[in-house]
Amino acid sequence: MDVNRLAGFGKDLHSRIRTFFNTPLDANATPLEIGQAVLDQVERQVQPVARGRRVFPFVGLAIRVRTNPASSAAMIAAFEDFATRVRERLAEVRCEAPRRLDVDVECLEVAPASWPEARVFDVSYIADEALPVKSPARGGGTAPVVHITVVAGTAVESSCRFAEGTVSIGRCADPADDMGYVRRNRIAFLDVVDGINETVGRAHARLRCDAVAGEVRLFDEGSRNGTSILRDGDVIAVHRRDPRGVRLRSGDEIRLGRALLRVEIDG
CATH class of the missing domain: 3.30.2320.60 (FhaA, phosphopeptide-binding domain (DUF3662))
Structure with missing residues (x-):
């Protein structure tokens, strides 16, 4: 078998194994x-x-x-x-x-x-x-303050603000996985069937506020229905379990399945 074909087969097999083990x-x-x-x-x-x-x-x-x-x-x-x-x-x-x-x-x-x-x-x-x-923030500064407003869907809070390091987003405030680990969703959509909320995963995404870099990044945590950012008419995909995430800008909208959040960032 050609070496390049063999290498490609190996990568495909590894990808299939990774997908299997994500269950x-x-x-x-x-x-x-x-x-x-x-x-x-x-x-x-x-x-x-x-x-x-x-x-x-x-x-x-x-x-x-x-x-x-x-x-x-x-x-x-x-x-x-x-x-x-x-x-x-x-x-x-x-x-x-x-x-x-x-x-x-x-x-x-x-x-x-x-x-x-x-x-x-x-x-x-x-x-x-x-x-x-x-390390502390550059120049003794503080982390950006993020304001989140729920545009589509129903959450425990219709709006919130935060400046802490990581904010989890999902359906239900305290869902537990199959191994009993409890997740604390700061932005928690209600567990109802209304055509929108059920498309948000229990562990859908997270935001990370980085005081050192002075930025806020969005990560998809392996959601079934996907995460994307709407910005100036463009749709920016947030790939599943990509450790890089995507940097957010003030005015962005975050789509989680069919749910929608609006983001405003101070600082």
């Missing part, structure tokens, strides 16, 4: 599936910083995985040399990996009492305090 885990998940799910969660921690750079702002990961005596050996094998796999995933999304990255994996035959029954794994992150995303 929620269940009690029958294999060690390989769990390992891929952990990598997907790690990838979502990538942060954009000034001038298009992307960084992983952590120097350590503590991973705990639920297992049982029958699958313990396979689970250990699936997480062997996991630090290398994390670095490879970061390289795939063109993210700068920290020089030092400690990864500790613990396989648990008895899960902590605090874990919901459906939880399969847990990841704790040790921050790298030296990265610029942890």
Whole structure:
């Protein structure tokens, strides 16, 4: 087989595997599936910083995985040399990996009492305090203040303002995923069927207010119905799980499925 064709086949197969593993885990998940799910969660921690750079702002990961005596050996094998796999995933999304990255994996035959029954794994992150995303704003300034108004759809609040780092957007205020993780949606659409709200995912998107770069970026978190920005008559796609996100401007409108938000930015 031609080398180029073989390489193309490999990329297509990898894309298919990534798509497959984006589905929620269940009690029958294999060690390989769990390992891929952990990598997907790690990838979502990538942060954009000034001038298009992307960084992983952590120097350590503590991973705990639920297992049982029958699958313990396979689970250990699936997480062997996991630090290398994390670095490879970061390289795939063109993210700068920290020089030092400690990864500790613990396989648990008895899960902590605090874990919901459906939880399969847990990841704790040790921050790298030296990265610029942890630094004060330039010149002692403050993060931009963002005003959001709901134009189409029905939310818990019809308008809100914020200046904190990250704001989650989705349907319901406190949805939980299949593993029992609770998400806090600051912009929460009501869980009703009205032709609009049901097109917003429970974990649809997020906004990140970056005081260092002085900007606000929008990220799609793998939504089914998509995210886009309406700007001066143009439609700008926000690609699913793209760690770069898209920078917002004052006056933009955000489309989440059929729902619509208007954005005004001060500062």
